[in-house]
Amino acid sequence: xNEQHQEEMELDKARDRFITEIANNVHLxxxxxxxxxxxxxxxxxxxxxxxxxxxxxxxxxKTSMSTGVRALSEANMIxxxxxxxxxxxxxxxxxxxxxxFSTVFIKRWSQSAAKNHQALCDTKQKLQELSxxxxxxxxxxxxxxxxxxxxxxxxxxxxxxxxISLFETGEIFNIVPKRNEPSQKV
Numbered sequence: 001x002n003e004q005h006q007e008e009m010e011l012d013k014a015r016d017r018f019i020t021e022i023a024n025n026v027h028l029x030x031x032x033x034x035x036x037x038x039x040x041x042x043x044x045x046x047x048x049x050x051x052x053x054x055x056x057x058x059x060x061x062k063t064s065m066s067t068g069v070r071a072l073s074e075a076n077m078i079x080x081x082x083x084x085x086x087x088x089x090x091x092x093x094x095x096x097x098x099x100x101f102s103t104v105f106i107k108r109w110s111q112s113a114a115k116n117h118q119a120l121c122d123t124k125q126k127l128q129e130l131s132x133x134x135x136x137x138x139x140x141x142x143x144x145x146x147x148x149x150x151x152x153x154x155x156x157x158x159x160x161x162x163x164i165s166l167f168e169t170g171e172i173f174n175i176v177p178k179r180n181e182p183s184q185k186v
Contacts, residue, residue, distance in 0.1 A: 015044045029075050029104045034060070035068040039077055039093065048081035048090035076100040098178050102167045109164050117157045124150050 019040030026036030041057050042049055049057070054065040069091055072078040077100045081090040094100055124147065131143035166172040 015040070019044070029077070029100075030108065031071050031075060031077075034058075034064070035071050038065065038068040039072055042072075042078055042091060043093045045092070048083060048092040050086075050088040050090055052088070054091075074103075076103040098173070102170075102172075106164055106167050109160065113157055113160050113164065117154075120150060120153055120157065124154075 019037055022040045022043075023033045023036030026033065026039065031039075038054060038058060038060075041054065045053075051062050051065045051069065054060075054069075055062045058065070069078065073080075073091075076094055076096075078091045079094045081092045083090055127143045127147050127150070131140050131147060134140045134143065163172075166175065
């Protein structure tokens, strides 16, 4: 085995270490392990890739690649690229990792916070009715105690909505600045 081949194998091994970790943790973005491997493949590609190139590189169907590209695009993890003379769609990783995190954070937490807040409001309404209208003094008392507990939960959801707003407006980066990173060259 020649030296260049050995070095290329070491390069692939180093890349695979990062790709494997990304794939193992990308579920946090509501993305599957295989789509995480796709992301890693695109990340280390020397140039933007077509669906055919992705399919060949990963040994998966073009349909799977299309599904993966859609999921990664929705999470702002990849973006379309343009190359003179190439008619097929090309994709590369979005160099702004902060944007992809913000997109997923906003989507997931907004949905969860909205559902939880609605449940809180429904529960609060029922507890208020019980604390006023129940025949049992014990039920009235318990409902009143539960309403007190819900006040802290309500304060939490108000705070969470403020945090979500910081991400939506980008103000979070005034509080916790982005780290300077070299721009990705493609």
